[in-house]
Amino acid sequence: xxxxxxxxxxxxxxxxxxxxxxxxxxxxxxxxxxxxxxxxxxxxxxxxxxxxxxxxxxxxxxxxxxxxxxxxxxxxxxxxxxxxxxxxxxxxxxxxxxxxxx
Amino acid sequence: xxxxxxxxxxxxxxxxxxxxxxxxxxxxxxxxxxxxxxxxxxxxxxxxxxxxxxxxxxxxxxxxxxxxxxxxxxxxxxxxxxxxxxxxxxxxxxxxxxxxxxxxxxxxxxxxxxxxxxxxxxxxxxxxxxxxxxxxxxxxxxxxxxxxx
Numbered sequence: 001x002x003x004x005x006x007x008x009x010x011x012x013x014x015x016x017x018x019x020x021x022x023x024x025x026x027x028x029x030x031x032x033x034x035x036x037x038x039x040x041x042x043x044x045x046x047x048x049x050x051x052x053x054x055x056x057x058x059x060x061x062x063x064x065x066x067x068x069x070x071x072x073x074x075x076x077x078x079x080x081x082x083x084x085x086x087x088x089x090x091x092x093x094x095x096x097x098x099x100x101x102x
Numbered sequence: 103x104x105x106x107x108x109x110x111x112x113x114x115x116x117x118x119x120x121x122x123x124x125x126x127x128x129x130x131x132x133x134x135x136x137x138x139x140x141x142x143x144x145x146x147x148x149x150x151x152x153x154x155x156x157x158x159x160x161x162x163x164x165x166x167x168x169x170x171x172x173x174x175x176x177x178x179x180x181x182x183x184x185x186x187x188x189x190x191x192x193x194x195x196x197x198x199x200x201x202x203x204x205x206x207x208x209x210x211x212x213x214x215x216x217x218x219x220x221x222x223x224x225x226x227x228x229x230x231x232x233x234x235x236x237x238x239x240x241x242x243x244x245x246x247x248x249x250x251x
Contacts, residue, residue, distance in 0.1 A: 014210065027196075027218070029196065044131060045131060050208070054206065055206040055208055055209055056203060056204060056205060056206050056209045057203075057204040058201060058202065058203050058204070058213075059131045059132065059136070059201065059202040059204075060200070060201050060202075061136045061197055061199055061200050061201065062197070062218075063192060063195050063197070063200040063217050063218045063219075064200060064201060064215060064216070064217055064218070065172060065173045065174070065215075065216040065217055065218055066172070066173075068215060068216065069175075069214065069215055069216050070213075070214070070215050071213065071214040071215070072209060072210075072212065072213045072214075073209070073210040073212045074208055074209055074210065075208045075209075075210055076208050
């Protein structure tokens with residue numbers, strides 16, 4: 001899967017983090033052209049870290065849209081800090097990416 | 103050379119403990135709430151018997167009319183203090199609970215994402231703050247459904 005895209009900017013100590021996470025987010029209720037159920041495949045957990053410290057954990061169900069967009073704001077941040085976003089899906093697959101605050 | 107090796111072993115140990123710390127968090131997932139087929143069930147799972155109060159201090163941005171139910175933008179923010187959880191539920195989805203955000207102390211309670219809404223439904227946000235639960239809800243009309251084919 002393609003890499004997570006992260007855009008992270010800081011202003012007056014507050015970081016705005018925007019991310020796009022490539023993932024099919026299959027609900028498990030859709031059928032393919034032959035009428036077979038497409039198995040569920042979705043992100044269950046997203047962990048957001050700031051300089052190695054977990055600042056937020058999100059738990060998602062299959063009703064989060066395909067290729068999820070996820071944005072949040074974080075206090076006490078400065079330029080040069082690292083933001084890391086990682087996910088784990090219901091099949092045990094994982095991915096992570098980092099961005100430096102600008 | 104020895105020091106280097108010791109450093110490597112230490113690093114490996116640190117990595118192992120970091121990896122071991124992760125599943126504990128993942129276990130915190132409210133699996134029963136996510137598989138609940140009704141809002142009431144999901145909320146009981148999430149909040150126990152905690153009373154839910156309507157609040158105007160939660161700002162819930164979601165379109166009144168969603169042309170494409172597969173991609174409905176959502177933004178949730180609140181002026182409530184000591185927020186530690188934000189829950190997002192879509193009443194008429196097969197499993198209403200869409201997302202749970204565990205808000206750390208430095209997260210400004212302001213999160214955005216996009217959700218699927220199968221058919222016109224009430225969407226609700228519950229915020230747990232200072233040991234209490236607050237709610238706001240909105241009606242979303244869907245022209246093209248987001249679940250199924």
